[in-house]
Amino acid sequence: MASTNTRVAVVGAGPAGLTVANLLRRQGIDCVLLEAESRAFIEGRPRAGFLEEWAVRALQRHGLADRLVRQAERQGAFEFRVDGARHTFRYAELTGHHHFVYPQQELVTDLVGLFVEGGGDARFGVGDVRLHDLTSPRPSVSYTDPHTGERHRVECDYVAGCDGARGVSNTYLPRDTTRVSRHDxxxxxxxxxxxxxxxxxxxxxxxxxxxxxxxxxxxxxxxxxxxxxxxxxxxxxxxxxxxxxxxxxxxxxxxxxxxxxxxxxxxxxxxHNYVIEPMSYGRLYLAGESAHLVAPIAAKGMSLAVHDALLLAAALTSWYRDDNAPLAGYDGACLRRVWQIQEFSQWLSEVLHGPSAExxxxxxxxxxxxxxxxxxxxxxxxxxxxxxxxxxxxxxxxx
Ligand SMILES: Cc1cc2nc3c(=O)[nH]c(=O)nc-3n(C[C@H](O)[C@H](O)[C@H](O)COP(=O)(O)OP(=O)(O)OC[C@H]3O[C@@H](n4cnc5c(N)ncnc54)[C@H](O)[C@@H]3O)c2cc1C
CATH class of the missing domain: 3.30.9.10 (D-Amino Acid Oxidase, subunit A, domain 2)
Incomplete structure (x- = not known):
C-alpha cells in the first residue's frame, strides 16, 4: 500500500476542515486534506449563507477572508412577520456587530483555492476512508484512490475529523466513554x-x-x-x-x-440537534458538524464549525511548540460555546414554531x-x- 507521511491528516473539506488545513499550512505544519467528494462538487454545493462577524474577522486576520470581506453583504436586522404586521429587529444597533451574507460554496471555493494554490496537499474523491491506531503516537488514515482504485495510507501525528454529520470520524469514538446528546x-x-x-x-x-x-x-x-x-x-x-x-x-x-x-x-x-462528548479520542480531534449539529434555526452551524477549527488549529500549533495545554482544553473550550448555541437555538425554535401548535x-x-x-x-x-x-x-x- 502506498503511503505518505505528514503531521496532520484532515478528513473533510467543509468550512471546518478547510480552515484547519489552511491555518496549519500557514504555521508551516504539514497536513494532507482528504475529501470524499470532487472539488467541483463541494465548490458548487449550496448550504449556509450567514457568518457571524467575529468568525469573519478571525478568518480575515489569517488572510482567509479577503474576497468575502470585499463582496459579502452585511446584515444587522431582520423582520418578524406575525398577524400581518412587520416587526423589525435591529440587532446590529444593539451589539455593534452584523452578519456577512456569503454563500457557503463561495467560502469553500475561496478556502480550497488558498490551500491548493498555496501548495497544500488536497486529495478529492477519496473512497472508503478508515482511521487506524488512534491511541498510538502515529495514527493513520487509509482511503481508496479514485483514479487507481488502490488503497493509500496517510501516516500522521494527529487526525482532524472534520467530515461533517455524515462522515466516518465520529464512528471511531468508543461507545462506552462517548455521550451523544440528541434533541429532535x-x-x-x-x-x-x-x-x-x-x-x-x-x-x-x-x-x-x-x-x-x-x-x-x-x-x-x-x-x-x-x-x-x-x-x-x-x-x-x-x-x-x-x-x-x-x-x-x-x-x-x-x-x-x-x-x-x-x-x-x-x-x-x-x-434535530446532537452533541458528541468528548470531541476527541486518542489522536483524533473532531471539529464542526462531525461533533455537533445544530438545526439551521438560528443560522449558527457554519460559524460554530469555524470556531472549532480556529481552536483546533491553534491547539495543534501550540503542541508542535511544546505547549500541550490548548489541546488538552480543546473539548471544553468548544463545548462551552456549543451548548450556549444549542440552548439558544431551542429557545428561538419555540418562538418560531410554537404558534403553529394553535x-x-x-x-x-x-x-x-x-x-x-x-x-x-x-x-x-x-x-x-x-x-x-x-x-x-x-x-x-x-x-
Ligand atoms: C440548508 C442548510 C442551510 C444552512 N444555513 C446555515 C446558515 O445560514 N448559517 C450557518 O452558520 N450554518 C448553516 N447551515 C449549517 C452549515 O452548512 C454547516 O454547519 C456547515 O457546513 C458545517 O461545516 P463542517 O465543515 O463541519 O461540515 P461540512 O460542511 O458538512 O463538511 C464536511 C465535509 O466532509 C466531507 N466528507 C464526508 N464524509 C467524508 C469521508 N468519509 N471522508 C472524507 N470526507 C468526507 C463532506 O463531503 C464535506 O465536504 C445550513 C445547513 C443546511 C443543510
Whole structure:
C-alpha cells in the first residue's frame, strides 16, 4: 500500500476542515486534506449563507477572508412577520456587530483555492476512508484512490475529523466513554432555493398558525426560503404552486408580496440537534458538524464549525511548540460555546414554531400562547432584546 507521511491528516473539506488545513499550512505544519467528494462538487454545493462577524474577522486576520470581506453583504436586522404586521429587529444597533451574507460554496471555493494554490496537499474523491491506531503516537488514515482504485495510507501525528454529520470520524469514538446528546424538534423544514430576487433586504421570519416560514436573501438573483412541514415529509408533496401559496400566506403583510421564481432546490431537513462528548479520542480531534449539529434555526452551524477549527488549529500549533495545554482544553473550550448555541437555538425554535401548535392534528393552545408571550417580551423589553441580540450574533457565548 502506498503511503505518505505528514503531521496532520484532515478528513473533510467543509468550512471546518478547510480552515484547519489552511491555518496549519500557514504555521508551516504539514497536513494532507482528504475529501470524499470532487472539488467541483463541494465548490458548487449550496448550504449556509450567514457568518457571524467575529468568525469573519478571525478568518480575515489569517488572510482567509479577503474576497468575502470585499463582496459579502452585511446584515444587522431582520423582520418578524406575525398577524400581518412587520416587526423589525435591529440587532446590529444593539451589539455593534452584523452578519456577512456569503454563500457557503463561495467560502469553500475561496478556502480550497488558498490551500491548493498555496501548495497544500488536497486529495478529492477519496473512497472508503478508515482511521487506524488512534491511541498510538502515529495514527493513520487509509482511503481508496479514485483514479487507481488502490488503497493509500496517510501516516500522521494527529487526525482532524472534520467530515461533517455524515462522515466516518465520529464512528471511531468508543461507545462506552462517548455521550451523544440528541434533541429532535419533531418537525421538518422544506428548504428551498428560488431563482427569484429577494423580496426584502434582510431575513424575514414568518410566524403563523399554519407553520413557520422564512425568507433569506442569498444574492441579487437567488433567495432561500424555508417552510415548516411535518418531519419526514416528501418534497414531492410540495409542488411549486403549493410552495408559493404557503409562502405568500405565512409571510403575508399588506405591502409585502413575495417575488416568485423557479425553484432550483427543494429538500426536507429534519430539525434535530446532537452533541458528541468528548470531541476527541486518542489522536483524533473532531471539529464542526462531525461533533455537533445544530438545526439551521438560528443560522449558527457554519460559524460554530469555524470556531472549532480556529481552536483546533491553534491547539495543534501550540503542541508542535511544546505547549500541550490548548489541546488538552480543546473539548471544553468548544463545548462551552456549543451548548450556549444549542440552548439558544431551542429557545428561538419555540418562538418560531410554537404558534403553529394553535392548529394541526393535535392542537396545543397553551404552547402556542406561551410562545406568543415569549415573542411579545422580545419585542417589548429592551433588556430581553439586548440579551437576544448578543446571542443571535454570537457575542458573549463562551460561558
Ligand atoms: C440548508 C442548510 C442551510 C444552512 N444555513 C446555515 C446558515 O445560514 N448559517 C450557518 O452558520 N450554518 C448553516 N447551515 C449549517 C452549515 O452548512 C454547516 O454547519 C456547515 O457546513 C458545517 O461545516 P463542517 O465543515 O463541519 O461540515 P461540512 O460542511 O458538512 O463538511 C464536511 C465535509 O466532509 C466531507 N466528507 C464526508 N464524509 C467524508 C469521508 N468519509 N471522508 C472524507 N470526507 C468526507 C463532506 O463531503 C464535506 O465536504 C445550513 C445547513 C443546511 C443543510
Amino acid at each position: 424538534y419533531g418537525i421538518g423544514w422544506l428548504a428551498l432555493l428560488a431563482e427569484a430576487p429577494p423580496s426584502s433586504d434582510g431575513v424575514v421570519f414568518g410566524i403563523h398558525p399554519r407553520g413557520f416560514a422564512a425568507h433569506m436573501a442569498r444574492s441579487p438573483q437567488v433567495t432561500r426560503f424555508y417552510l415548516q412541514c411535518p418531519a419526514g415529509d416528501d418534497p414531492a408533496a410540495w409542488p411549486e404552486e403549493r410552495v408559493w401559496r404557503e409562502l405568500q400566506t405565512r409571510l403575508a403583510v399588506p405591502d409585502g408580496k413575495i417575488t416568485e421564481g423557479r425553484l432550483i432546490e427543494k429538500r426536507v431537513l429534519e430539525m 392548529l394541526g392534528p393535535s392542537p396545543d393552545p397553551f404552547r402556542a400562547r406561551a410562545a406568543r408571550a415569549r415573542l411579545r417580551r422580545l419585542l417589548g423589553s429592551p433588556t430581553a432584546a439586548q440579551a437576544f441580540a448578543e446571542l443571535y450574533i454570537g457575542k458573549h457565548t463562551d460561558f
